[in-house]
Amino acid sequence: MKNNHCDVLIIGGGIIGHSISCYLNKSGVHAAVVEKQASGGKATQAAAGMLGVHTENEGVGKYHQFCEKSRDMYTGLAQELRELTSIDIGLSHFGMMEIAVKDEEKEALLLKKSTFRNLEWLETPIDRIPSLSDKASGALFMKDDGHVEPRQVCESFKRAALLYGGDLLEDRTVLRVKNNQGSFTVHLDSCSLTAEHVVVASGAESGQWFETTGLPNPIVPTKGESFSIKLRENYFNEALFFRDFYVVPKPDGRCIIGATSKPDDKTTNTSVGGLSSLMNLLFSLFPEWKEAAFQDFWSGIRPGTEDGVPVIGEHPFISNLYFATGHYRNGILLAPATGQLIEKQITKKPIDPSIQELFSPSRLAEKGEWTYEYSS
Ligand code: FAD
Ligand code: GLY
Numbered sequence: 159m160k161n162n163h164c165d166v167l168i169i170g171g172g173i174i175g176h177s178i179s180c181y182l183n184k185s186g187v188h189a190a191v192v193e194k195q196a197s198g199g200k201a202t203q204a205a206a207g208m209l210g211v212h213t214e215n216e217g218v219g220k221y222h223q224f225c226e227k228s229r230d231m232y233t234g235l236a237q238e239l240r241e242l243t244s245i246d247i248g249l250s251h252f253g254m255m256e257i258a259v260k261d262e263e264k265e266a267l268l269l270k271k272s273t274f275r276n277l278e279w280l281e282t283p284i285d286r287i288p289s290l291s292d293k294a295s296g297a298l299f300m301k302d303d304g305h306v307e308p309r310q311v312c313e314s315f316k317r318a319a320l321l322y323g324g325d326l327l328e329d330r331t332v333l334r335v336k337n338n339q340g341s342f343t344v345h346l347d348s349c350s351l352t353a354e355h356v357v358v359a360s361g362a363e364s365g366q367w368f369e370t371t372g373l374p375n376p377i378v379p380t381k382g383e384s385f386s387i388k389l390r391e392n393y394f395n396e397a398l399f400f401r402d403f404y405v406v407p408k409p410d411g412r413c414i415i416g417a418t419s420k421p422d423d424k425t426t427n428t429s430v431g432g433l434s435s436l437m438n439l440l441f442s443l444f445p446e447w448k449e450a451a452f453q454d455f456w457s458g459i460r461p462g463t464e465d466g467v468p469v470i471g472e473h474p475f476i477s478n479l480y481f482a483t484g485h486y487r488n489g490i491l492l493a494p495a496t497g498q499l500i501e502k503q504i505t506k507k508p509i510d511p512s513i514q515e516l517f518s519p520s521r522l523a524e525k526g527e528w529t530y531e532y533s534s
Contacts, residue, residue, distance in 0.1 A: 159325045159351065164190040166504060167344050167353035169332045169367070171197035173205075173308060173489055174482050175359035176315035177497030183322035185501055190325035190353075191316075192332050192346060198312035201361050204382060204458020205308040205490045206397075206406040206414045207248070212274060212300045213256055213399045214487045220516050221467065222274075225488065228495030232306060235494055242321060245314035248307030248409065252395035255283060256298045257290070257443065259400075267298040276302055287394045291443050305397050305406055308490045315493070335367075337476055355504055357480040362424070362459040364483040371476055373522045376469060377484060378462035381423040383432035384416035385455040387447070403439045412453060415440050421462065428457045462486040470499055470517035480504070481519050 166182055168175045171193025182189040191197070208214070209229040215221060236249040258264040271277045283297035284290050320326060327346070334345040335356055344351045358367040362379040369375050388411055398405040406414040418432040433455060441448060463469060463484035473479040482500050485492050499517070502509050 159190055159327075162349065163352045164188050164325060165353065166190070166355040166357060167192065167342070167351060168357045168359050169335075170358070170360035170364075171316070171326065171328065172200055172202040172359065172361050173198065173312040173315065173493045174361070174485060174496055175357070176312055176319060177493040178357055178359060178482055178500045179319035179324050179326075179497075180315040180322065181497040181501035182504065183319045183324035185505055187501070187505060188323060188325075189319065190327065190351070191319070192330050192344070192351075193326070193328045194331040196328060197316050197326070198309050201458045201460055201489060202308050202312050204384065204417075204456055206384065206404060206416050207305045207308045207311075207490050208254065208397050208399075208404065208406060209304050209306065209491045210254060210397075210399065210488070211303050211491065212270065212277065212298075213254060213303070213404075214491075216466070218273060220512050224495055224513060224516075225491060228492045229303065231494035231498070232304075236306075239311075239314040239318055243314045243317040245310050245317065246307075247311045247314055248305075250304040250306070250395065250397070250409070252304060252397075253299060253301040254303040254305075254397045254399060255280070255287075256300070256399040257283065257294050258296045258298075259293050261295070263401075264296050267296065271298055276300075287396075287398075289393050289444055289446055291445055294443070299396075303397075306490065307408070311490065311493065315497070335479075337479070340478075342478070355478040355480065357482055357500060359482045361483060361489075362461040364461060364481070367481070368519075368522065371473060371479065373473070373519060376463045376465070376522055378421055378464060379424050380460045380462040380486065381420040381425065381457055382417035382460055383420075383428045383436070383455070383457040384414060385428075385433055385436065386412045386414050386453040387450040388453050389413055389447075389450055398443075400439065400443060403436060405440065405443075413450075424459055426457060426459075428455045432457075460486050461489070465521075468492065468496070468517055469519050469522070470496055471503060471514060471519055474518075474520040474523040
């Protein structure tokens with residue numbers, strides 16, 4: 159990096175940090191990502207990659223529109239990133255299905271159908287997925303939703319950002335950020351850099367950057383555990399959702415089964431109890447799958463927030479310090495729109511004020527003392 163200086167320094171090389179870097183460098187702003195381990199190795203590697211606009215956020219209105227927009231951005235991105243980086247991000251256009259078993263689940267899904275556009279009710283989902291238990295009393299089909307391969311998306315954003323002129327420092331930890339009134343000195347474990355702007359995109363580890371800059375910490379780390387199986391036959395292409403549990407079939411025959419939800423659990427092991435609760439749900443929907451070959455298991459820590467909404471935008475008291483974190487269950491879905499939103503904010507392009515307000519860190523602001531240094 160020339161003179162150890164960049165326009166924008168991004169703390170964290172997960173899917174959010176690399177998306178931001180890609181959009182900034184593409185628009186001619188020199189951005190560098192600092193990642194303390196390997197890119198994409200934390201929450202991003204654990205994700206199933208669902209673009210679950212209708213399954214994993216309760217929001218209607220602006221938040222829902224932001225989710226739809228980000229999902230739709232993936233269509234153009236898949237082609238752009240393939241041409242630029244030769245990486246296929248594994249975008250599936252087969253839709254998602256949410257299954258009802260109990261009467262009240264059916265009622266809730268029919269209500270959802272009446273709330274959103276382009277959703278279809280399937281009275282007999284077993285016609286489409288023959289291995290499904292006959293306990294399924296119906297399913298909501300969300301034809302526009304789908305899934306991607308999160309690691310490939312992260313890797314292709316990373317490579318695209320580098321091709322657009324960006325920088326990346328892996329195996330380097332940001333320890334401290336000092337505000338010099340107009341620019342920042344960023345102290346890493348090995349050296350110091352200067353930057354005009356800093357973006358905190360540190361996932362579940364973002365909390366310290368709120369605390370050390372005078373804001374209440376909104377981050378709720380929430381562990382998720384998953385496993386995968388290999389199916390002998392490709393039973394279906396749609397991602398299935400059932401009571402926070404899901405089955406995501408990948409084109410290579412892997413089927414991802416997820417995920418537990420353990421707030422404030424920051425441990426990295428995958429528990430037997432967690433996997434067995436997922437297996438019980440799986441076998442209740444697919445009794446025949448007990449013979450499927452077990453393939454892998456893993457966990458990751460989702461960056462949740464107290465109000466369930468990500469924090470994307472400029473610090474209320476410190477100019478040019480930005481947050482892009484708290485994407486909880488939707489970081490893969492929201493990576494493209496988040497990258498673009500931060501790029502627009504930094505380059506002072508017009509933004510829908512209601513979107514800016516929805517995600518703004520200003521909502522966290524409290525009176526009181528604040529400092530802007532962090533020491534580990
Ligand atoms: P991360 O991927 O955690 O990246 C943050 C990075 O910051 C890390 O690599 C970390 O090492 C680095 N870092 C932290 N502190 C520092 C520092 N001081 N210096 C340098 N680097 C630092 N979302 C979906 O949209 N669809 C899904 O299907 C889906 N499934 C999921 C399944 C599971 C089991 C889990 C756990 C999550 C799932 N998610 C899903 C959520 C999604 O994975 C996250 O929202 C997303 O990955 C968050 O990305 P991130 O870049 O903010 O965080
Ligand atoms: N979005 C799926 C999960 O967070 O488990």
